[in-house]
Amino acid sequence: MPSIASLISKLQTDYPQFLFKKNSQFLWSPSEQTIYYTDTNNADPIFLLHELAHGLLGHSDYDHDIELVAMERKAWGKVVDLAREYEVTISDEIIQSNLDTYRDWLHSRSTCPDCQATGIQINKKSYSCLACNRNWRVNDARICALRRYRIKK
Ligand SMILES: [Zn+2]
Numbered sequence: 001m002p003s004i005a006s007l008i009s010k011l012q013t014d015y016p017q018f019l020f021k022k023n024s025q026f027l028w029s030p031s032e033q034t035i036y037y038t039d040t041n042n043a044d045p046i047f048l049l050h051e052l053a054h055g056l057l058g059h060s061d062y063d064h065d066i067e068l069v070a071m072e073r074k075a076w077g078k079v080v081d082l083a084r085e086y087e088v089t090i091s092d093e094i095i096q097s098n099l100d101t102y103r104d105w106l107h108s109r110s111t112c113p114d115c116q117a118t119g120i121q122i123n124k125k126s127y128s129c130l131a132c133n134r135n136w137r138v139n140d141a142r143i144c145a146l147r148r149y150r151i152k153k
């Protein structure tokens with residue numbers, strides 16, 4: 001399995017349209033067309049390919065939480081091809097556990113605090129329940145992966 005450093009030099013050659021910058025976490029910045037990566041010993045290169053997948057798929061800002069979940073699913077689909085190409089080990093477990101994180105997050109945000117029905121998202125920060133008419137606001141996403149889409153242009 002290639003190290004992150006050797007992978008970065010290959011990716012820079014193969015994808016000159018993107019910048020690759022060292023950072024404390026992996027993230028894709030659509031406004032900067034930059035893939036941020038961490039190269040600590042325990043960093044898994046699969047997450048570098050995951051951010052690259054977001055870039056290649058042209059993922060940017062989103063209005064509804066469900067779009068983010070869809071983007072994540074598409075990105076992981078693309079990672080499967082990239083992993084084969086760059087000989088990076090990928091397990092179905094890592095994909096499923098990452099997608100589960102987003103599904104759980106979406107579920108907890110969209111569940112009505114009063115009646116537990118699934119609400120609909122009316123704008124970026126609020127949901128509404130069709131069953132009991134309750135409206136509720138949601139916080140900025142807490143999981144780090146979500147912040148990547150909030151970088152201002
Ligand atoms: Zn992602």
Ligand SMILES: [Zn+2]
Nearest residue numbers: 112115129132
């Ligand atoms: Zn309700």
